Amino acid sequence: MKIIVAIKQVPARDSQLRIDSKGKWIQTSDLAFEINEPDAYALEAALQLKEKNGGEVVALCAGPASAGQTIREALAKGADRALHIEEDNLDTLDTLGIARLLAKAATAESPDLVLTGLQSEDLGYGQTGVVVAELLGMPHATIVMEVERKDSSVRVKRELENGWFQYVELPLPAVLTIQSGISKLRYATLMGIKKAKTKEVKRLTAAGLGVPLQATIAIDRVYPPEKSKQTQILDGSPKEAAAKLVEKLKFEVRAI
Amino acid sequence: MSGVLAITEQRDGVWHRMSWETIAAAQQLAADLKLPVSAAIVGTSDAGDLAHKKLDRIYAVDDPLLKSYTADGYTDALEQLIRRTNPRYVLFPHTYQVRDFAPKLATRFNQVLVSDVVGFRIVNGSVVMVRQLFQGKLNADVSFGGEAPFFASIQAGAFRADNAVPAESPVAVEPVPVHLDAAKIRSRSEAPFRESQRAVDLASAGIIVSVGRGIREKENIPIVEELAKVLGAELAASRPICDNGWLPMERQVGSSGQTVSPKVYIAVGISGAIQHLVGMKGAKTIVAINKDSNAPIFEVADYGIVGDLFEVIPALVEEVKKAKA
Numbered sequence A: 001m002k003i004i005v006a007i008k009q010v011p012a013r014d015s016q017l018r019i020d021s022k023g024k025w026i027q028t029s030d031l032a033f034e035i036n037e038p039d040a041y042a043l044e045a046a047l048q049l050k051e052k053n054g055g056e057v058v059a060l061c062a063g064p065a066s067a068g069q070t071i072r073e074a075l076a077k078g079a080d081r082a083l084h085i086e087e088d089n090l091d092t093l094d095t096l097g098i099a100r101l102l103a104k105a106a107t108a109e110s111p112d113l114v115l116t117g118l119q120s121e122d123l124g125y126g127q128t129g130v131v132v133a134e135l136l137g138m139p140h141a142t143i144v145m146e147v148e149r150k151d152s153s154v155r156v157k158r159e160l161e162n163g164w165f166q167y168v169e170l171p172l173p174a175v176l177t178i179q180s181g182i183s184k185l186r187y188a189t190l191m192g193i194k195k196a197k198t199k200e201v202k203r204l205t206a207a208g209l210g211v212p213l214q215a216t217i218a219i220d221r222v223y224p225p226e227k228s229k230q231t232q233i234l235d236g237s238p239k240e241a242a243a244k245l246v247e248k249l250k251f252e253v254r255a256i
Numbered sequence B: 001m002s003g004v005l006a007i008t009e010q011r012d013g014v015w016h017r018m019s020w021e022t023i024a025a026a027q028q029l030a031a032d033l034k035l036p037v038s039a040a041i042v043g044t045s046d047a048g049d050l051a052h053k054k055l056d057r058i059y060a061v062d063d064p065l066l067k068s069y070t071a072d073g074y075t076d077a078l079e080q081l082i083r084r085t086n087p088r089y090v091l092f093p094h095t096y097q098v099r100d101f102a103p104k105l106a107t108r109f110n111q112v113l114v115s116d117v118v119g120f121r122i123v124n125g126s127v128v129m130v131r132q133l134f135q136g137k138l139n140a141d142v143s144f145g146g147e148a149p150f151f152a153s154i155q156a157g158a159f160r161a162d163n164a165v166p167a168e169s170p171v172a173v174e175p176v177p178v179h180l181d182a183a184k185i186r187s188r189s190e191a192p193f194r195e196s197q198r199a200v201d202l203a204s205a206g207i208i209v210s211v212g213r214g215i216r217e218k219e220n221i222p223i224v225e226e227l228a229k230v231l232g233a234e235l236a237a238s239r240p241i242c243d244n245g246w247l248p249m250e251r252q253v254g255s256s257g258q259t260v261s262p263k264v265y266i267a268v269g270i271s272g273a274i275q276h277l278v279g280m281k282g283a284k285t286i287v288a289i290n291k292d293s294n295a296p297i298f299e300v301a302d303y304g305i306v307g308d309l310f311e312v313i314p315a316l317v318e319e320v321k322k323a324k325a
């Protein structure tokens, strides 16, 4: 079974974000990057499926040259090879634009399964996987917690709201968007890191794929959110701040 | 092309609360643009309370194949509805179900769903949608392009359900026939189920101490446990804490966990992602303790301490003990 996993490189979770001079995106030059968290779980799910059923795991990433770091990490964890759609200015593209690139690159591979994360931590559209499925003409399931391979189908556990779940069966080939936290992530072994250096990373471009870099929706401006509540910040040393809070809780909120 | 169309969500006659928030958003957008506003119900012909909202039309898209949800069925049906009724804007509640089919539907029109919208403005006659980036750390103004219809989904709690304007007299329901092919519905869904018996009822707790990934490791959980104990509070957590098994699932607060509205909610090392906020925004008093002064949790907090929880929480335990002595 051939599994493609879409992985995106995003700013590290604890990054201090600064808006760039055009006010349309963030300054990326001084940031550390990492794999989008749910994508790490999508990769893990793919590796586990391969271990059970055999086959091949191909990492697929659209991003600048520096995304190569994230791709190497995926290879070190056990992906067999990678496709890197290397483009610099993908921040201005939208989900349909990205999905067209990913779908075109995936088509050439004839995968049995395409896994994506359920949501990116930077843009947070939560939809690229679903759009890829539509472009590929494949069925999909979202917010997937478990994947079980059947003969010519997959049975997946989907998360619904408020603690509800549902099992859904889909014929292969199919696209699944994977939820964070569904299993324990593996670490790359030293051996894995060594092996990764010899694994194939195929470089693709939008032009080579014949996909125009064209956006339908546009981000006009990025800015800090307005506060919906007036927060009273209780300052001072930890002891002073704690004392102030207890006073508020005791005399204003009357909860102590 | 004209008008604003709101797609509502209900299951077996029970409305999804966010349907009303989307109706309120659609009415407001239509009023701002001086356009008619309509709503659609899917898989039923009974508009129920929807008939009493101020709407120009209500469309019922009903078919045996829509009785239970599938992405294929809903996408085919709503594509037909939209092609027939030609709305300029189509709004959805940003529910898990909408996440599952609306991006596919928008793709059919070569459009992009502007998802998880928290508000909108009209700038020179054009609609600008506001949505969050980086899990709520920044906002972005997003404008539509290409040809209508334009699609957007509305974040939970961004519009108030009670702002939905009532109708003077009930609105008639217009059935819109759709042609669906059972062979084109590729997925087979089993009945929804709940996993754990909810032994812990956080909903009745007066004070909740809730812990997030700032706690770093399982071995540190007793630090917040101690605070909960001295306050007589229940302990709760953000999702990653429960995913890691550091606290049981039944203590998870948020869109996939419990919804709570205690007198006091103390968020410790929680960033304040929307999926967490929807579960606790209703608390009377919210306290945030976080080392990052820009963490989105401070946008909803009444009291905040910017600092290291490993210093603040032990100090807080001491102060509470003193106050109670």
Ligand SMILES: Cc1cc2nc3c(=O)[nH]c(=O)nc-3n(C[C@H](O)[C@H](O)[C@H](O)COP(=O)(O)OP(=O)(O)OC[C@H]3O[C@@H](n4cnc5c(N)ncnc54)[C@H](O)[C@@H]3O)c2cc1C
Pocket (backbone or CB within 6 Å): A013, A118, A119, A143, B135, B211, B212, B213, B214, B215, B237, B238, B239, B240, B241, B252, B253, B254, B255, B256, B257, B268, B269, B270, B271, B272, B273, B274, B275, B276, B279, B289, B290, B291, B292, B295, B307, B308, B309, B310
């Ligand atoms: C479909 C879907 C459903 C979801 N459902 C839920 C849900 O039901 N509930 C839920 O909670 N989440 C849910 N999530 C996940 C949600 O989006 C966030 O990822 C999650 O809430 C983040 O948890 P956190 O705040 O604990 O972690 P993080 O976002 O990693 O935040 C950790 C915070 O701790 C602070 N911190 C770090 N160290 C310290 C220190 N020493 N002292 C003080 N502060 C510190 C940091 O500044 C940061 O703000 C869902 C996501 C999706 C996509």
Ligand SMILES: Nc1ncnc2c1ncn2[C@@H]1O[C@H](COP(=O)(O)O)[C@@H](O)[C@H]1O
Pocket (backbone or CB within 6 Å): A006, A007, A008, A009, A036, A038, A039, A060, A061, A062, A063, A090, A095, A098, A102, A115, A116, A117, A118, A119, A120, A121, A123, A124, A125, A126, A127, A128, A129
């Ligand atoms: N540039 C990209 N390269 C590879 N995968 C991507 C890219 N952008 C989005 N994805 C995938 O699509 C998922 C959802 O992204 P989004 O729709 O932006 O929330 C991510 O978790 C990734 O798996």
